[in-house]
Amino acid sequence: MLSRIRIVLVNTSHPGNIGAVARAMKNMCLHDLVLVDPLRYPEEADVAFSRASGAHDLLSSSRKVETLAEAVEDCHLVIGTSARQRTVRWPVVDPRECASLASERAAADQQVAILFGRERSGLTNDELALCHYLVQIPTNPEYSSLNVAMAVQVIAYELMMASLAEQGPTAEQRDMITAGQFEGFVRHLEETMGVIGFTDERSSDKLVRRLRRLFLRAEMDPDEMNILRGIFKASQEHRVRTPRNPGND
Amino acid sequence: MLSRIRIVLVNTSHPGNIGAVARAMKNMCLHDLVLVDPLRYPEEADVAFSRASGAHDLLSSSRKVETLAEAVEDCHLVIGTSARQRTVRWPVVDPRECASLASERAAADQQVAILFGRERSGLTNDELALCHYLVQIPTNPEYSSLNVAMAVQVIAYELMMASLAEQGPTAEQRDMITAGQFEGFVRHLEETMGVIGFTDERSSDKLVRRLRRLFLRAEMDPDEMNILRGIFKASQEHRVRTPRNPGND
Numbered sequence: 001m002l003s004r005i006r007i008v009l010v011n012t013s014h015p016g017n018i019g020a021v022a023r024a025m026k027n028m029c030l031h032d033l034v035l036v037d038p039l040r041y042p043e044e045a046d047v048a049f050s051r052a053s054g055a056h057d058l059l060s061s062s063r064k065v066e067t068l069a070e071a072v073e074d075c076h077l078v079i080g081t082s083a084r085q086r087t088v089r090w091p092v093v094d095p096r097e098c099a100s101l102a103s104e105r106a107a108a109d110q111q112v113a114i115l116f117g118r119e120r121s122g123l124t125n126d127e128l129a130l131c132h133y134l135v136q137i138p139t140n141p142e143y144s145s146l147n148v149a150m151a152v153q154v155i156a157y158e159l160m161m162a163s164l165a166e167q168g169p170t171a172e173q174r175d176m177i178t179a180g181q182f183e184g185f186v187r188h189l190e191e192t193m194g195v196i197g198f199t200d201e202r203s204s205d206k207l208v209r210r211l212r213r214l215f216l217r218a219e220m221d222p223d224e225m226n227i228l229r230g231i232f233k234a235s236q237e238h239r240v241r242t243p244r245n246p247g248n249d
Numbered sequence: 250m251l252s253r254i255r256i257v258l259v260n261t262s263h264p265g266n267i268g269a270v271a272r273a274m275k276n277m278c279l280h281d282l283v284l285v286d287p288l289r290y291p292e293e294a295d296v297a298f299s300r301a302s303g304a305h306d307l308l309s310s311s312r313k314v315e316t317l318a319e320a321v322e323d324c325h326l327v328i329g330t331s332a333r334q335r336t337v338r339w340p341v342v343d344p345r346e347c348a349s350l351a352s353e354r355a356a357a358d359q360q361v362a363i364l365f366g367r368e369r370s371g372l373t374n375d376e377l378a379l380c381h382y383l384v385q386i387p388t389n390p391e392y393s394s395l396n397v398a399m400a401v402q403v404i405a406y407e408l409m410m411a412s413l414a415e416q417g418p419t420a421e422q423r424d425m426i427t428a429g430q431f432e433g434f435v436r437h438l439e440e441t442m443g444v445i446g447f448t449d450e451r452s453s454d455k456l457v458r459r460l461r462r463l464f465l466r467a468e469m470d471p472d473e474m475n476i477l478r479g480i481f482k483a484s485q486e487h488r489v490r491t492p493r494n495p496g497n498d
Contacts, residue, residue, distance in 0.1 A: 027392060053396075138406075150398075154406045161343075197483055207476065210476065211473075217468065218466050235447075
């Protein structure tokens with residue numbers, strides 16, 4: 001089950017943290033680590049390996065990619081960690097709920113990613129826009145800046161607890177679209193809104209973010225996505241298929 | 250409640266770990282740190298303070314004592330962490346049960362201590378003999394050596410979760426549409442699919458059922474619903490607002 005859960009570190013600044021994450025992951029039976037555009041790594045890999053202690057194998061098998069989109073493209077469920085209360089209303093879970101969600105999906109053979117942002121600034125709004133859920137680790141309101149490896153440790157611990165608690169067959173699982181398919185869906189929606197005259201370029205960004213959240217929450221299966229894309233297509237072609245005589249207006 | 254829970258580090262070798270423990274504690278609203286005969290501390294206090302990040306206050310207020318007995322003298326409940334399965338049959342709890350025990354006692358105004366042993370060898374049998382319970386953090390059987398600060402982080406996180414659970418649910422509530430609004434939304438969607446030529450009467454029933462499920466799952470708020478209804482409206486009016494000259498087709 002834990003093999004279907006990926007830890008994704010975005011723009012990590014300190015190679016030592018990457019090593020500490022590898023160790024925390026291995027301690028909790030996680031194995032899949034993806035590094036999105038890390039700073040000073042692999043240049044300062046020795047620092048990372050020294051902190052990884054006995055988890056050198058895990059660190060060696062980690063993958064480095066350029067963009068977050070690449071890291072999550074094959075994922076059915078994407079959860080982003082966030083220290084801050086966002087003004088935007090996102091579905092927020094605590095680490096225990098996060099582990100429960102992730103385990104259910106992984107048990108149904110879906111691919112799950114949990115994202116951890118930059119040491120100082122976390123994940124950007126654009127990166128959060130890729131997430132189905134945010135997970136917030138409860139912290140001291142007066143001192144909430146958890147070290148990134150500590151945050152991974154807490155989440156990984158809850159995943160381990162969930163995997164130990166797991167028993168018996170889970171409820172019927174729906175077939176889910178991947179993050180890559182979701183992006184195609186959103187592009188189609190955006191294009192449609194433009195073609196039907198609902199948006200122009202200036203007004204659409206915030207709106208699109210909002211609609212992303214709505215449809216991420218819906219957790220579409222491929223059939224549902226295709227129905228909606230069929231509707232988008234019909235909306236766009238509507239004009240072409242039924243030309244009107246200007247004289248009738 | 251958390252103010253009655255003390256973290257006790259026994260014979261810690263690396264001052265950096267002491268600093269990381271201070272940070273992990275402060276993040277989780279713990280404040281009482283006692284160091285039993287630490288090595289190279291306070292001699293190498295700079296290393297500890299550097300790792301403590303914003304938790305210098307906590308580290309400064311930590312107490313150093315010579316023996317474990319002194320550290321736990323005033324405690325009503327003492328719990329020792331242990332990575333290993335001991336041959337001796339001890340009452341063993343997991344971190345969640347540990348937090349539950351500790352919270353109950355602290356809420357009853359009792360003093361609680363949780364002990365963390367040496368980086369390499371943990372707590373001795375004599376030290377364990379001071380404990381009411383052992384707490385074991387579940388780990389990978391093939392790689393179970395958790396860093397001491399990581400172990401503190403996991404236990405402190407569970408204490409924080411237990412303390413929040415005592416305060417009752419704080420989950421933010423989203424504003425949700427009513428069932429009546431949902432029906433209006435579905436009628437608008439159905440109508441739109443008809444107008445744009447996506448469905449005719451015969452084919453729409455099953456499809457509509459499917460789309461209902463999808464949008465029920467999304468648990469829309471009123472704003473989101475209104476955005477989608479705006480899109481439906483634009484789809485329907487698209488034809489009217491942009492009449493084409495048949496001669497152009």
